[in-house]
Amino acid sequence: xxxxxxxxxxxxxxxxxxxxxxxxxxxxxxxxxxxxxxxxxxxxxxxxxxxxxxxxxxxxxxxxxxxxxxxxxxxxxxxxxxxxxxxxxxxxxxxxxxxxxxxxxxxxxxxxxxxxxxxxxxxxxxxxxxxxxxxxxxxxxxxxxxxxxxx
Numbered sequence: 001x002x003x004x005x006x007x008x009x010x011x012x013x014x015x016x017x018x019x020x021x022x023x024x025x026x027x028x029x030x031x032x033x034x035x036x037x038x039x040x041x042x043x044x045x046x047x048x049x050x051x052x053x054x055x056x057x058x059x060x061x062x063x064x065x066x067x068x069x070x071x072x073x074x075x076x077x078x079x080x081x082x083x084x085x086x087x088x089x090x091x092x093x094x095x096x097x098x099x100x101x102x103x104x105x106x107x108x109x110x111x112x113x114x115x116x117x118x119x120x121x122x123x124x125x126x127x128x129x130x131x132x133x134x135x136x137x138x139x140x141x142x143x144x145x146x147x148x149x150x151x
Contacts, residue, residue, distance in 0.1 A: 015065035023134040099133035
């Protein structure tokens, strides 16, 4: 394995783990603490807004690094587009990214601009898309582990 390929493996693993870790950290610690610590739904929404504004750039960078390094590694390893592990991983990562985009570009604005009790419904939807995304990412990690065991 070349130094460049090793570097791309490290980038791929770090970006994927960071992407998943950020989502689980939010789901397990941050979001419940916002709900418990806010005096009302408007304060909770403001906390989400501050956190979302800071985290979005990092998460999208991790998504881009995960995909680009994965594509580079697939090309360098001369993997076939028909390789079943590769097809499954690309499919799951694509749905994972789609969940992220739906949460960010369709649900997030509704959280920020909804009135009254509507906010809770959209917060729950946002958390659900993040949970689905994180679960799919975890499945990709398991599939990758199984793939390497099979070799």
